[in-house]
Amino acid sequence: MSKPNLEIFSETLQKIAETDKDLYVVTSDSRGSGKLVPFGQKFPKQIVEVGIAEQNLVGVATGLAAMGKKAFAVSPACFLTARALEQIKNDVCYSDNPVKLIGISAGVSYGALGTTHHSLHDFAVLRAINNITIVAPADNYETEEAIKVATLLDKPVYIRFGKKSMPVNLDAEDAVFQFGKGRTIRQGSDLTFIATGEAVLPAFEAAKKLSKENNIEATVVSMHTIKPLDTELIAKLAENGKPIITVEEHSIYGGLGEAVGSFLMQNGFRNKFKIVGLPDDHTVSGSQNEIFEHYGISEKGLSELAMSLL
Amino acid sequence: MTENHLSLIEKSKEYRKKILKYIFNAKAGHTGGDLSIIDILNVLYNRIMNVSPENWHSNTRDRFIQSKGHCVEALYVVLADKGFFPEEDLLTMCQYNSPYIGHPTKYIKGMEQNTGGLGHGLSICCGNALAAKKDNSPIKVFTILGDGEMAEGSNWEAFMFAAHYKLDNLCAILDYNKLQITAPNAEVIGLEPLDKKLEAFGWAVRHVDGHNLEELENTLKSLPFEAGKPSFVIAHTIKGKGVSYMENTLKWHHGVPSAEQMELAMEELI
Numbered sequence: 367m368s369k370p371n372l373e374i375f376s377e378t379l380q381k382i383a384e385t386d387k388d389l390y391v392v393t394s395d396s397r398g399s400g401k402l403v404p405f406g407q408k409f410p411k412q413i414v415e416v417g418i419a420e421q422n423l424v425g426v427a428t429g430l431a432a433m434g435k436k437a438f439a440v441s442p443a444c445f446l447t448a449r450a451l452e453q454i455k456n457d458v459c460y461s462d463n464p465v466k467l468i469g470i471s472a473g474v475s476y477g478a479l480g481t482t483h484h485s486l487h488d489f490a491v492l493r494a495i496n497n498i499t500i501v502a503p504a505d506n507y508e509t510e511e512a513i514k515v516a517t518l519l520d521k522p523v524y525i526r527f528g529k530k531s532m533p534v535n536l537d538a539e540d541a542v543f544q545f546g547k548g549r550t551i552r553q554g555s556d557l558t559f560i561a562t563g564e565a566v567l568p569a570f571e572a573a574k575k576l577s578k579e580n581n582i583e584a585t586v587v588s589m590h591t592i593k594p595l596d597t598e599l600i601a602k603l604a605e606n607g608k609p610i611i612t613v614e615e616h617s618i619y620g621g622l623g624e625a626v627g628s629f630l631m632q633n634g635f636r637n638k639f640k641i642v643g644l645p646d647d648h649t650v651s652g653s654q655n656e657i658f659e660h661y662g663i664s665e666k667g668l669s670e671l672a673m674s675l676l
Numbered sequence: 677m678t679e680n681h682l683s684l685i686e687k688s689k690e691y692r693k694k695i696l697k698y699i700f701n702a703k704a705g706h707t708g709g710d711l712s713i714i715d716i717l718n719v720l721y722n723r724i725m726n727v728s729p730e731n732w733h734s735n736t737r738d739r740f741i742q743s744k745g746h747c748v749e750a751l752y753v754v755l756a757d758k759g760f761f762p763e764e765d766l767l768t769m770c771q772y773n774s775p776y777i778g779h780p781t782k783y784i785k786g787m788e789q790n791t792g793g794l795g796h797g798l799s800i801c802c803g804n805a806l807a808a809k810k811d812n813s814p815i816k817v818f819t820i821l822g823d824g825e826m827a828e829g830s831n832w833e834a835f836m837f838a839a840h841y842k843l844d845n846l847c848a849i850l851d852y853n854k855l856q857i858t859a860p861n862a863e864v865i866g867l868e869p870l871d872k873k874l875e876a877f878g879w880a881v882r883h884v885d886g887h888n889l890e891e892l893e894n895t896l897k898s899l900p901f902e903a904g905k906p907s908f909v910i911a912h913t914i915k916g917k918g919v920s921y922m923e924n925t926l927k928w929h930h931g932v933p934s935a936e937q938m939e940l941a942m943e944e945l946i
Contacts, residue, residue, distance in 0.1 A: 414806065417840075422799045422833035429803015432789065433811075434735070437803075452793050453830075457800055461782060461790040 368534055371509040371527035371564075372470055376401040378513040379438065383409045389436045389517065390414060394423045400440045400470050420445045424453035424465065431463040436517055443469025443485035443526045444476075451491060458522045459497040466516045469526035472502070473564065473615030474644070477653040485526070486644045489592050490620025492524055499545050500592040501525045502563030502614075507535040508590050511543035519545070528564045528615075530654060536570055536588065548596040554583030557672055558603045561613035562589045562622045564654075565642075565663050569613045572668035584672065592622055597629050604630055609638040609675040613663060618643040638675045642668065684889045687757070688718050692918045693945050694753045694763070700938050702770040704778060708915040708928040710750040712853040712886070713820055716911055717754045719892040720818060720849075729759050732785060738815050739804045741788050743797025744822035744851060745779040746930075751787075752776060760786035795828025797821070798848055802837050805846040805906075816899065817846045824856030827865050832877070839878025844900035847907040848879075851886065853915035857929050870910060879908040886911030919944055 383389045383405065391397075392414045397406050406413040414430070416423045420441055427439035439446070446469050447454065458465045469488060476483035492500050499521065503509040509527060516523040523545075537551040548560070552573050559569035566588045573584040585603060589596065604610060610630070612623035623641030630639060642663055650660045658664050662671060691714050699705030721727065725738040742751055749769070756763035761784065768774035775783045779792035791797055797819045805817040825831065838846055850870075858864050867873075871881045880901035884891050892911070901907045915929070916922030919941045922931070933941060 411810065416833070416837055419830075419833035419837070421795075421830040422802070422837055425796060425799020425830065425834065426803040426806065426837065428789075429800040429805070430807050431803070432800065433804055433807030435807055435810075453796060453799070456790060456793045457796055463789075 368531045369506055370529045371503055371506060371532050372401050372529045374506045374509040375468065375513055375527065376405055378510045380405050380408060382514070382517055383412055386436065387412070388434065390430050390438065392416060392423055392427045392430065392437055392439045394418055394420050394441045394445070396441050396470065399442065400468070402440065420449040421453050424450040424467070425457055427465045428453070428457040428461070428463045431465045436466070438466045438468055440468040440470060442483065443472035443488050444483050447485060447488040447491060447524070454492070455495050459495050462497060463522065464520045465522055467522070467524040469524060471529050472526035473528060474649065474654050474657045475528035475530065477657060478651050480651065481649055484649060486617040486649070488524070488526060489614070489616050489622065493593050493620060493625065498522045498524055499594065501545065501590055502592060503527055503590050504561070504563060504566035504588040505533045505536045508543055508549070508588065512590065515543070515545055526563065528654065530564065532564065532567065536566060546591045546594045546596055548587045548589040548591070548599045550585060550587050552584065552586040554585045555606065555608070556582045556584060556676065557609040557611065558585040558587065559611050559613055559668065560587045560589050560600065560603070560622070560626055562592060563615055565613040565615045568658060568664050569668055571665040572672065575665050575669045576672055580673065582672065582676065589622060592625065595625050595629065600626055600629055601633065604635040604637050607637055609640070609672070611640045611642060611668065611671060611675070613642045613668065615663065616643050618645055640671060640675065642671065681890045684718060684722060687722060688715050688889065689945055691718060691750070691753050691757070693942060695749050696933060696938060696941055698753070698766045698769050699749055700933055701767055703932050704770045705749045705932065706746045706930050707932065708855070708922060708925070709744065709747040709822065709851065709853070711917045711919065711922065712913040712915045713744070713747050713851045714750045715887045715889055716820060716849055716851065716892060717750055719889055719896060721754050721758055723893045724896045725816070725818065729785065735813065736815060739788055739801065739817045741791060741797040741801055741819050742780055743791055743819045744794070744825055745791030748778060748780050751780060755784070755786035758786070794822065794825040795830040798831050798834040801846055801848070802834050802841070802843060805838070805843040806841055808845055809841070809843065815845065818849065820849050820851055823850060823852050823854060823861050823867060824864070826850070826867055835874065835877040835879065838906040842904045843906045844902070844904055847896070847899055847909065849909040849911055851913050852910050853913040855915045855924065855926055855929070859926070874908050878905060880905040881908045881910065883910045883912065886913035887917055
């Protein structure tokens with residue numbers, strides 16, 4: 367049954383904590399919004415509340431990680447990656463402490479709460495920082511795997527997701543999840559969508575619509591890891607010379623699109639190329655779905671864009 | 677004065693000379709602050725903390741994070757004296773491709789964390805101290821904060837946290853030389869009444885003369901000052917301590933002595 371990735375995150379942590387007493391969750395008055403109330407009830411010794419203090423959240427998680435704990439710092443993505451950015455840069459990444467930074471309700475998940483609560487900058491700022499893996503899982507399967515892999519990885523990781531229900535597994539082939547390896551969830555020869563996080567679903571829907579209504583077959587890739595980017599896969603996808611469209615719940619600046627575009631340009635690929643994301647604009651108000659529709663991160667918007675490139 | 681403290685006094689003199697020697701060689705360093713924290717580091721590393729090259733990889737070592745990372749030269753000199761690395765390595769300090777940069781990094785044996793951005797050390801210490809409590813480990817966790825750094829809001833987040841979690845295995849020492857890069861703290865952004873503020877935040881607070889080695893040792897040997905509370909030491913220090921023309925003088929925040937000034941300093945430190 368489809369669930370929000372946020373819930374999958376909480377359930378996965380609970381499963382791991384059953385046997386791993388070194389797993390610690392650090393929250394900034396965010397256990398409710400992080401769906402971590404059950405975790406706190408089951409494992410009261412393994413949850414640390416810092417209050418609404420994101421800088422201290424990341425500092426304390428760093429101190430726990432440095433003592434051998436598997437520390438998950440959980441906070442809304444908007445606050446975590448802006449308010450505590452210097453702690454992420456210095457204490458986690460530069461000092462190489464294996465803190466797992468969990469950005470909840472990412473992108474425009476908070477919808478009508480507005481720009482204060484949106485995180486459309488997190489890929490951009492974190493991409494420019496050395497020593498961090500950046501992950502945006504698309505479905506429940508990717509979320510569970512991302513949490514499991516991150517727990518075992520002795521390195522800094524940032525994982526962001528939203529609170530809307532997402533499919534269990536978009537990939538019928540059930541490809542193995544690995545950081546830094548995109549998952550091809552649909553094969554087609556006319557164009558390619560490279561999407562990430564909760565923007566994979568509308569790309570997948572657009573591809574189905576194009577196939578059904580226009581006899582156009584699109585490849586769809588869930589590029590769940592923004593850094594390190596799976597350039598091997600991107601090169602393979604670009605070889606046919608067909609259009610490439612990137613899709614993300616992030617600013618068009620500094621995210622997946624520019625990362626893919628930079629790789630293509632520097633490696634001689636001249637495919638038609640479009641970046642779909644949130645423009646450099648005062649973001650329109652509305653629910654996550656309405657904002658997605660408004661900016662064309664939708665079945666309709668993406669299929670129309672695809673048609674215009676063919 | 678016991679013989680015990682006489683040897684510490686000799687060490688402080690040696691450390692001061694070495695700090696100046698390596699800053700002079702590198703033509704860079706935070707001279708004034710190095711001389712103001714060196715007596716605290718001397719007591720911590722030679723009388724208080726269980727940290728040595730031998731136990732460096734053991735979880736039972738005490739933890740020290742120098743939050744005012746810019747005074748790294750003082751820490752380098754003490755760690756070299758403790759045998760963490762050969763002292764002559766410091767001749768490369770701040771030179772091209774040297775690991776001995778102008779702030780602490782973990783790439784140097786003896787350093788717990790990379791610091792330099794202000795207001796970071798105490799939060800990390802809180803995480804260390806909480807983990808130690810969870811594990812019933814008897815280790816102690818120390819940090820040295822700068823007085824200018826006290827204006828960072830993150831420190832006050834950490835003050836709240838440490839008291840809430842009753843981290844009495846944590847001790848923060850303030851290098852209170854009362855001068856920051858622009859002007860005296862009192863002109864830049866006033867800190868007083870600091871003891872009352874920290875007590876109100878739930879810390880047990882003591883004042884010490886930050887250059888009186890015996891007083892520092894006795895104070896730090898009586899941790900925690902109060903069971904169930906983190907300890908805060910307000911160490912009253914003098915920026916540039918030990919070299920007359922540097923003492924309490926703003927320009928020595930990161931001033932580098934000339935050859936003539938070096939000679940004068942070395943004469944004073946005999």
